[in-house]
Amino acid sequence: MTEQPQVPEAEFRSYYGQPILKMPRWKEPHLPAYLYLGGLSGASAVMGAAAALTGRRALARAGRLAAAGAAMGGTGFLVAELGRPERFLHMLRVAKPTSPMSMGSWLLAAHASLAGGAAASDVTGVLPRLGAAAGAVSALTGPLLATYSAVLLANTAVPAWHEGQRQLPFLFAGSAMASAAAAGLAGTALGAPADRVPAARLAVLGAALETAAAAALEHRTGLVGETYRQGGAGQMMRAARWLAPAGALAALAAPRSRVAAVAAAGLLTAGAVTTRFGVFRAGPASVADPKYVIAAQRPAPPAATT
Amino acid sequence: MTRNRLAGPLHEVAADAGYTAPPERVGFFTDTSVCIGCKACEVACKEWNGLPDPDADVLSLTGMSYDNTGALGADAWRHVAFIEQAMPVPVSADEGDVISALTDGDTGATRWLMSSDVCKHCTHAACLDVCPTGALVRTEFGTVVVQQDVCNGCAYCVSACPFGVIDRREGDGRAWKCTMCYDRLAGGLEPACAKACPTDSIQFGPLDELRATAQARLEQLHEAGTPEARLYGEDPADGVGGAGAFFLLLDEPEVYGLPPDPVVTTRDMPAMWRRAGVAAALLVAGVGVAFAGRPGSRLGSWPGSR
Numbered sequence: 001m002t003e004q005p006q007v008p009e010a011e012f013r014s015y016y017g018q019p020i021l022k023m024p025r026w027k028e029p030h031l032p033a034y035l036y037l038g039g040l041s042g043a044s045a046v047m048g049a050a051a052a053l054t055g056r057r058a059l060a061r062a063g064r065l066a067a068a069g070a071a072m073g074g075t076g077f078l079v080a081e082l083g084r085p086e087r088f089l090h091m092l093r094v095a096k097p098t099s100p101m102s103m104g105s106w107l108l109a110a111h112a113s114l115a116g117g118a119a120a121s122d123v124t125g126v127l128p129r130l131g132a133a134a135g136a137v138s139a140l141t142g143p144l145l146a147t148y149s150a151v152l153l154a155n156t157a158v159p160a161w162h163e164g165q166r167q168l169p170f171l172f173a174g175s176a177m178a179s180a181a182a183a184g185l186a187g188t189a190l191g192a193p194a195d196r197v198p199a200a201r202l203a204v205l206g207a208a209l210e211t212a213a214a215a216a217l218e219h220r221t222g223l224v225g226e227t228y229r230q231g232g233a234g235q236m237m238r239a240a241r242w243l244a245p246a247g248a249l250a251a252l253a254a255p256r257s258r259v260a261a262v263a264a265a266g267l268l269t270a271g272a273v274t275t276r277f278g279v280f281r282a283g284p285a286s287v288a289d290p291k292y293v294i295a296a297q298r299p300a301p302p303a304a305t306t
Numbered sequence: 307m308t309r310n311r312l313a314g315p316l317h318e319v320a321a322d323a324g325y326t327a328p329p330e331r332v333g334f335f336t337d338t339s340v341c342i343g344c345k346a347c348e349v350a351c352k353e354w355n356g357l358p359d360p361d362a363d364v365l366s367l368t369g370m371s372y373d374n375t376g377a378l379g380a381d382a383w384r385h386v387a388f389i390e391q392a393m394p395v396p397v398s399a400d401e402g403d404v405i406s407a408l409t410d411g412d413t414g415a416t417r418w419l420m421s422s423d424v425c426k427h428c429t430h431a432a433c434l435d436v437c438p439t440g441a442l443v444r445t446e447f448g449t450v451v452v453q454q455d456v457c458n459g460c461a462y463c464v465s466a467c468p469f470g471v472i473d474r475r476e477g478d479g480r481a482w483k484c485t486m487c488y489d490r491l492a493g494g495l496e497p498a499c500a501k502a503c504p505t506d507s508i509q510f511g512p513l514d515e516l517r518a519t520a521q522a523r524l525e526q527l528h529e530a531g532t533p534e535a536r537l538y539g540e541d542p543a544d545g546v547g548g549a550g551a552f553f554l555l556l557d558e559p560e561v562y563g564l565p566p567d568p569v570v571t572t573r574d575m576p577a578m579w580r581r582a583g584v585a586a587a588l589l590v591a592g593v594g595v596a597f598a599g600r601p602g603s604r605l606g607s608w609p610g611s612r
Binding site for chain 2: 012014020025026046054084087099101102105147151162165170172198202293294
C-alpha cells in the first residue's frame with residue numbers, strides 16, 4: 001500500500017478538459033483600454049466640476065479635457081471591438097435595463113456629449129454658461145460611467161468576473177479616482193502648486209481604494225481568485241500592487257515638486273492600466289479551465305468514481 | 307413586486323415576453339440513453355440551416371473519441387459528445403465469460419456515453435437579457451433566436467451564456483446559435499435534428515408533455531437497474547428557470563461538458579447595480595474630501611485636521 005494524502009486534492013471531472021463556457025470574444029487592448037478610459041473620463045468629469053466649483057481653473061480644464069478625450073477614445077475602442085462596427089448605432093436601438101451594455105451605451109453617449117461640450121466650451125470660450133452646466137451634469141454621469149463597467153463584467157457567466165461582483169465596483173471606483181488624479185497632476189504640473197493639492201489627495205484615496213479592492217478580489221473570491229494571482233493576469237495585478245501605492249507616495253510630494261507630480265501621474269496611470277488588464281485577463285483564464293465553473297456551482301465535488 | 311422576472315419559475319414565458327395568446331411552449335427532450343452517436347442531427351442541422359464549415363478542406367481530428375465537432379458554436383448548433391468510460395458493467399455470467407475471453411481476463415468493459423447537445427432555450431436566457439441591441443428575442447414558441455439583421459457583434463451574449471452555447475462567427479462578426487428551426491416551427495414542422503434522429507433520442511414537442519415523457523422514462527430506467535440516470539435542465543426551479551431543451555443523462559453533467567448547476571447571471575443584477583451605485587457615491591465622496599478646505603490649503607491639512 002502506498003501512502004495516501006490526508007486530504008485528497010479536489011478532483012473535477014470534465015469533458016476532455018474542454019472549457020464549459022465560450023472564451024470571451026472581447027480582446028486586448030480594446031476592452032481593458034475602454035475600462036481604463038471610461039474610469040478616467042468618469043472620475044475626471046467629477047474632478048473637473050469640483051475644481052470649477054472651487055475656482056481652480058487649471059485643474060478644471062485638466063479634468064474636462066481628460067473627461068472628453070477619454071470618453072472619445074473609449075468610444076472608439078468600443079466600436080472597434082464590435083463584430084460589425086458599422087452597426088454601432090444599433091446600441092441605441094433599444095434601452096434595456098437587463099443589459100448593462102445597453103445602459104452603458106446610453107450612459108456613455110450622454111456623458112461623452114456633456115464632457116465634450118464642457119471641454120470645447122472651456123477651450124474656446126464659446127457659450128461659457130452652457131459649458132459650465134454641461135460640466136456640472138457630467139459630474140453626475142461620470143461616477144456611473146466609472147462603475148457601471150464593473151456590472152458589465154460581473155453580469156457574465158465568466159467565473160473570475162461573476163464571482164468578483166462584490167469587489168469589482170469598488171476596484172473600478174478606486175482605479176478611476178487614481179486615473180483622474182493622474183490627469184489632474186499632469187495638467188497642473190506646470191501651474192500653481194496649490195492646484196495640485198486636491199489632485200494629490202484624490203490620488204492617495206484612489207490608490208488606497210484600488211489596492212485594497214484588488215487584494216479583496218484576489219483573496220476573497222474562492223478558488224477562482226487564483227486566476228487573478230497567476231499567469232498574465234497575476235503579472236498585471238502584481239505590477240499594479242506596487243505602481244498604485246508608489247504613485248500615491250509620489251503624489252504626496254507633488255504639491256512641492258513638479259517632478260514628483262509628473263512621476264505620480266505616470267505611476268498612477270500605469271497602476272490603473274495594469275489593474276484593468278489584470279482584471280480582463282483573469283476572465284479568459286477562468287474560462288479556459290472548466291474547474292472554475294464546476295467549483296463555483298458545486299462547492300464540494302463528489303469523489304471521483306473512476 | 308409580486309415576482310422576480312430575472313429568475314425563478316415562469317410558466318407563460320412567451321406571454322411574459324409580450325405575446326398575446328401564444329402557441330404552446332415547445333422544446334427538446336434529448337434522451338441520451340438511446341443516442342447511438344450517428345450525428346444525423348448535426349448533419350440535418352447544418353443542411354437545413356446552411357451552416358458553413360470553415361474546416362471543410364481540412365481533416366481535423368480532435369482525439370476526443372468519435373467527437374470531431376468539439377463543441378457547440380456559431381457553426382455547430384448540435385454537437386454529439388462521446389465519452390468512453392472504463393468501468394465494470396452489469397453482465398450475466400455467460401456474457402462475463404465471453405468478455406473475459408476477448409479481453410485476456412480483463413473483465414472491465416468500456417461504457418460509451420453519447421449525447422447530442424444543443425442550445426437550452428432557457429426560461430431566463432442570459433444571452434437575451436444582456437443583448438444591448440434587441441437582436442436576441444423570445445419567439446411566440448418560447449424559444450430564443452438572434453435577429454441577424456440587428457446583431458452588431460458586441461459578443462456580450464457569448465460571455466453571458468452559462469452553457470457556452472452561443473458564439474460569434476469568424477469573418478461574419480455576428481452571434482449565431484440554434485433557432486430550434488424557427489422557420490420550420492412557423493410552418494408547422496418539427497426541427498431538422500429531431501426529424502432526422504433515428505432512435506428518437508431527440509424528441510420535440512410541447513414542453514409540458516416532454517417533461518411528463520421524461521419523468522416516465524427516468525422511472526423506467528431506474529426500475530431497469532440504471533440508478534445513475536438523471537434529468538438535466540427540466541426543473542423550472544433551477545438557475546435558469548428550466549431549460550426549453552433538457553436531457554436525460556447517465557453521469558454527472560460536467561462529464562458531458564455541461565455546467566453542473568448553471569445560474570442566469572442576471573439573477574444577481576439588482577445587487578450588482580446597487581453595489582455600483584454605492585461605489586459611484588464613494589467616488590463622489592472621495593472627490594469631495596479631496597477638494598474640501600479652502601483653495602490655499604496645504605496637502606497635510608486634510609478636512610477635519612487643524
